[in-house]
Amino acid sequence: MLTTALILLPLIGALVVAVLPLPRTTTAGLAFLVALMEVGLWIVAASRFDFDEGGLQLGTSREWVESLGISYSVGFYGFSLWLTGAAAIVSAAAIGYAMWVGRDRPRAYHALMLFLTGAIVATFAAQDLLLFYVSFEAMLIPLYILVGVWGGARRQAATLTFVVYTMAGSLLMLASVVAFGVTQGTFSLLESGTSDNVWIFLGFAVAFAIKAPLFPFHGWLPLAYREAPVEVAAVLSAVVSKTAIYGFLRIGLPKFPEPADDLSGVILVLAAAGLVYGSLLAFRAPDLRGVVAFSSMAQMGLITLGIFAFDDLGLDGAVLQSVAHGLISASMFLLVGMVEHRCGTGELTSLGGMARGRPVLATVVIVAGMIALAVPGSATFAGEFLIMAGVYDQGWGYSVVVALGIVLAAMYTLRVISALLHVKPGSAVRDEALDLRPGELALVLPLLLVLLVLSAWPALISQSSFAGSGAAQSIVEAFR
């Protein structure tokens, strides 16, 4: 029931926000309240969750379309609960940010944001292949409008490329869902067995690779991340991309052990290439959003390396890194938004010198930057280290690439920090551009605080994601 409540709360909230003719600020406030309630509900769920026990918990299952073996079946594993938590927190921060900047047409906007949240949570909770597909697709409906209506100048091109890419993947996945479900006689992830059909696996893998996005399926990313409203970009890179990770962990590996193993070489190479390529692009990006966007792509490559390491360390690291990257990328995007709000641009050449007279902004940016570049002791460092160690067995070269990725991350993060805070004041930075307001701080600070807690205690996630399983083989088996 708790899982269903987690899914339904934002959806009902969306309906209420859309229907009630409230004034602007009240509408936004109501949406923010619902988002906060979602976080609270998640905390309740986490407190009821027995992390030592492992396996599926808080599950509910009801028949939906019996004749085809489709059911409404939801529940959480350790790792999916953590991903859900990140989603709830990031959504709350994003909705809070939207409230703070006062988006136009607030009823539509906030209803869509809440709907998006509900769809994301449903994706993480889905234990039925069709339900997974439904929620995976449902995310696209609000995103299409959110980017297309509230986005930047080239929003239409952005939505078009975004939708073309993701739908191409989703439809391949639909073919795979049909093929898998019909051959298995059920769509339930709990009841179905494994398949050794490489083509069906490929359908899923491509869909996830596009959603993540992994190299070379990232064509939609630069435009979408640049043109989306900044808090939507935050949700996109922080949590929507993680649904692909969930897909790999819940469907890709457990249902297709053989094809996944056969193709792991290709995927690892692509992931490594994506890590390096994304980092380089981030280093060369001319604007703040570009840096965050491409670093996000690099991080997704890194996480994929962890998944396809096929061992404890890699998988634990992948989940930890997913959560940590979700939080850090959301805070970075929100900070970018706050800077853009002040200066009207995110071009690095016209920014600079913002540290002077703006101590809070400088501190927050530096803290976030430190976590992003994975200084030893941070949660991201723990995640990256686990992945690096985990992937070693697949070939030492991958570990080297991960290390290279860390170095590159340091380079592009430091470049941004110096371009933004130091150097001489940029042309777009006027004196009226004030320091962070308390309202803004209240949005970013919780994200950073959670990250600091995770930095101090990364085992909170890494030890509890796949409880009760020793090696990769047993993780794969645990889902059967």
Added chain:
Amino acid sequence: MSNVLVWIIWFLAAGGCLATGVAVVSVTNPFYSALALIGNLASLAVLYLLLAAEFLAAAQVLVYAGAVMVMFLFVVAYLGGRADAPWAGGPPLLRAAAVVAAAALLVEVVVVVGLAWGDNLQEPAEVSDSFGSPAEIGELFVTSHLLAFEITSIVLLVAAIGGVVLGTTPEKEEAE
């Protein structure tokens, strides 16, 4: 009736039927086209007679040549029987496609008939004298084909409504 006589009648009827058919679709003036169709229908009626369908032959002459064609001629007269380009304009590709489609249809049908000839077209069933008589047809129409009969009347009723609705269309005012 002697065999030869039947053949001669058949040849006349079939030839007339095809010739008038060609005339219907090829002459420029709709008036002559409609007249050709009357000839077509009449020769078809002869063929029906040869096939022991007396009632249908009668109906053909009455319904078609009598009612339908009169309707046609009225309309043609009303419209003034303007001449019309014999064959369609339009893109040559489309025209070629139409000819090819019609030719394919024809060839298919002729081949089918040819193929079937040897199998089962040689010996028609023996029929009694009352085969095709008004009485037998009438009886079937109120027993096993009652529904067909009813639907036919509904269809005619619908056509009547349609005629009224469309026929009462107001003339376009010159000012428009």
Added chain:
Amino acid sequence: MIDTPTVDWLALSPSVALLGASGVALLAAVIVPDWMRKSVAAGVVLIGFVLAAVLAGVVFDETPTPEVLLDGSMVRDRIAALTQVILAVTGAVVVLASWAERRRDNHGEYYALLAAAGAGMVFFVSADNLMTLFLGLEWFSLCLYILVALDTERATSLEAGLKYLIVGGFGSAVLLFGSAFVYGATGELGFAEIAAANPTDDVFLLAGLAMILAGLAFKVSAAPFHMWTPDVYQGAPTSVTAFMSAATKAAAMVVMLRVLVTAFPDQSEIWTIAVAVLVCISLAWGNLAALAQRDVKRLLAYSSISHAGFMLMAIAADSERGAEALLYYLVPYSAMSVGAFAVVAVRERELQRPVTLESLAGLGWERPFYGIAMWTFMLGMAGFPLTGGLFGKLFVFSAAYDSGDWWLVLIGVAATAVSLGYYLNVVRWMYMRAGGELRLAPAGGSPPTDPALGVAIGAAVLVTVGSFFAAQPILDAAADAAASLPF
């Protein structure tokens, strides 16, 4: 002495109810004073459709096994009854949607013909021999020819009527010629008798099968027999287009399924391939041509061609599962298609001109309810979740995959991808272009309120979304219905 046959009035009752309504509406056109003519006619026909739906439901309930009636003229079974329910409900919604249609005259005739067309379709799906099949087809087709041309003050309406009549006449002549061949090959007209006669590899039978298939393909507007569809859909009064796109297609699809399965089971290897070819052409042509359309009615016409492709995919599966999928598909499809045309009608009445994509600009913000409704229909047609469109596609794909046609699934997926191009384009115009940019303020101030149309669209949205959440009951009914065909 002639034995009068016994008539099963219950089986005929949905048709009779609609015919009765049609007759009363026609009388109303003559007797009732001018000012209340429209309300009387519309009210009576609405009641007729609702009554027909209820009666069809009763027939469904009371007919666990098929019964052949009137010497094989028609059959009383669940697949017919279920389709009749869909048709009658569609008709009722169309009556609501056409309430505020601006028409100078002919209100009584309009509703009478609508009911008569409904009666024809309702009968058509229970036809059990080639003669009643042909007659049923002509019955509703003739009504539709007139309905299409009924806006006599618009040149396009008359032209569309004539075009439909000519192409429809051609199609039914082909169907008739095919029927004659099948009759020649077997000596039978009844579907079951044709199957029982089973002259193996008879060329007449195969030629007849091909021509019957082609004739029905005209009616379901499957490519390459679709050439009339865009023009007729565009030219017809919008509410008539809504009725045709939903009801004609549903009736003709079900009949095609019935004919192929009951009369030609031994030729299934041949006709499954033929139908699969129709699927491919319809999906390719419908979707690609839709991409190029600016006029929304034409766009929806091409979209309906591509949907015909999806439905035919269920027929090509030649299995009980396929039949279930087809019957399920019809439910959300009818709702979405009627709903989408109803929204077009709203805009048309506001602007007093044909609706192009440009004239949809800003609709989503100006009229939130209609905007969200259209959004739902477009997403549903594209097969997005939270609409029955997704399950429709899923079931069809499952049936095709189950029958080993995995390549059809891939073609269907590719077609869906292409279709997003135009469905999302509609959404884009509604939400992402401000109306002010194009200076298309509604003609004559604020638009008239139209509660009947609102109810119609609301019902369509409800069915579209409801068939997603409550898929199982519909699928159960579809399974019961499919069981009445001899697979």
Added chain:
Amino acid sequence: MDGPDIGWYLIVAALLFGIGALGVMMRRSPLIVLLSTEIMLNAANLTLIAFARQQGDLDGQIFALAVMAVAAAEVAIGLGLIVAMARRRIVLDVDQASALRG
């Protein structure tokens, strides 16, 4: 049976059907197109009656009779449309009849 086999009748019917089909597809005047559809229907009728004779079964004749009535109905509506278009001063040309292009 005296005279020609049923096959000969079928050949005539097939040729007639083809002629009618060609007329529908190639002609522009709606009147002539309408006449051509009549030819197609009559060809089908001839086939039905020929087969009825072949089978010694009256169903085919009944069918043909019903078709006659339907054809008459179709003609009535078609002519009604043509007259209505003429009254509205619409050019009578099925190919050019078109605001409906694009």
